[in-house]
Amino acid sequence: xxxxxxxxxxxxxxxxxxxxxxxxxxxxxxxxxxxxxxxxxxxxxxxxxxxxxxxxxxxxxxxxxxxxxxxxxxxxxxxxxxxxxxxxxxxxxxxxxxxxxxxxxxxxxxxxxxxxxxxxxxxxxxxxxxxxxxxxxxxxxxxxxxxxxxxxxxxxxxxxxxxxxxxxxxxxxxxxxxxxxxxxxxxxxxxxxxxxxxxxxx
Amino acid sequence: xxxxxxxxxxxxxxxxxxxxxxxxxxxxxxxxxxxxxxxxxxxxxxxxxxxxxxxxxxxxxxxxxxxxxxxxxxxxxxxxxxxxxxxxxxxxxxxxxxxxxxxxxxxxxxxxxxxxxxxxxxxxxxxxxxxxxxxxxxxxxxxxxxxxxxxxxxxxxxxxxxxxxxxx
Numbered sequence: 001x002x003x004x005x006x007x008x009x010x011x012x013x014x015x016x017x018x019x020x021x022x023x024x025x026x027x028x029x030x031x032x033x034x035x036x037x038x039x040x041x042x043x044x045x046x047x048x049x050x051x052x053x054x055x056x057x058x059x060x061x062x063x064x065x066x067x068x069x070x071x072x073x074x075x076x077x078x079x080x081x082x083x084x085x086x087x088x089x090x091x092x093x094x095x096x097x098x099x100x101x102x103x104x105x106x107x108x109x110x111x112x113x114x115x116x117x118x119x120x121x122x123x124x125x126x127x128x129x130x131x132x133x134x135x136x137x138x139x140x141x142x143x144x145x146x147x148x149x150x151x152x153x154x155x156x157x158x159x160x161x162x163x164x165x166x167x168x169x170x171x172x173x174x175x176x177x178x179x180x181x182x183x184x185x186x187x188x189x190x191x192x193x194x195x196x197x198x199x200x201x202x
Numbered sequence: 203x204x205x206x207x208x209x210x211x212x213x214x215x216x217x218x219x220x221x222x223x224x225x226x227x228x229x230x231x232x233x234x235x236x237x238x239x240x241x242x243x244x245x246x247x248x249x250x251x252x253x254x255x256x257x258x259x260x261x262x263x264x265x266x267x268x269x270x271x272x273x274x275x276x277x278x279x280x281x282x283x284x285x286x287x288x289x290x291x292x293x294x295x296x297x298x299x300x301x302x303x304x305x306x307x308x309x310x311x312x313x314x315x316x317x318x319x320x321x322x323x324x325x326x327x328x329x330x331x332x333x334x335x336x337x338x339x340x341x342x343x344x345x346x347x348x349x350x351x352x353x354x355x356x357x358x359x360x361x362x363x364x365x366x367x368x369x370x
Binding site for chain 2: 074
């Protein structure tokens with residue numbers, strides 16, 4: 001008897017997916033308006049698979065490939081930036097549009113505020129240099145090391161590219177081996193070749 | 203140790219249950235939506251300051267309880283007295299009529315019973331936890347939940363008898 005009435009009550013109050021989706025979206029809007037959302041994220045579909053985009057108040061803070069595991073990426077953001085993380089595509093509108101345009105070959109330069117708070121020191125110095133490599137061009141790890149004033153740090157440049165928190169937008173894919181072969185990439189070697197081919201650099 | 207779970211995960215895991223609770227307490231309309239929104243916004247604000255919470259659902263229900271009370275009080279303050287009660291739209295014979303009967307029965311429960319039923323039978327919290335939210339002892343929370351279910355059962359049976367009598 002108790003069980004039957006309680007089950008009826010559960011069934012009665014169960015929301016449908018649309019109700020919940022509407023409330024989640026309202027929460028994201030409210031949290032953005034009140035300034036309580038530290039990390040907003042969205043996912044976008046691209047020729048190199050789904051990408052997760054995350055932004056703080058300061059700008060785009062993370063671009064991640066699906067193979068990195070979106071849940072793991074969100075946990076890292078929660079640990080290193082803030083646990084106030086919500087799916088809030090509104091804050092990623094411009095970034096998503098520019099990425100669309102890039103893959104449609106209608107954009108060669110990203111014009112977005114970037115938040116480099118996930119990297120520091122030499123790695124960040126290297127990552128900040130990468131947008132200077134023009135669309136459709138490549139540099140070797142060695143040339144990048146020289147460009148940032150540390151010609152012996154070829155290996156460290158490799159690490160800086162491998163730990164780039166903003167792939168695609170910060171073009172670590174334009175850094176290749178001295179023999180011209182693509183080298184490693186967070187999105188996998190095929191993704192790197194896809195990007196270089198798109199730009200006409202491979 | 204501060205919590206490092208992305209808040210989105212909290213919403214994904216507990217969003218549906220908290221909405222059920224808000225609806226059981228406030229009915230299935232805009233008030234429940236408001237209580238849900240205010241609960242999760244307050245929880246988001248407080249989230250990074252929380253030490254690892256043993257029972258996140260109980261923590262959220264505690265916030266939702268306070269938000270629902272605020273909303274009920276605000277509604278009472280702004281209620282406009284009507285001179286004549288408008289005719290109720292009949293729900294007899296339409297699909298979902300039983301749903302309306304059950305909603306009405308839940309709304310008629312005394313506050314403590316409705317809260318205890320919502321937090322125990324909808325959210326699944328133990329009586330001791332509910333006692334912390336409502337005040338009083340675990341035993342009184344258990345009794346309120348049991349009385350609430352008994353009252354709901356009685357209302358539903360009465361409706362059923364009424365309907366069977368009417369359809370004859």
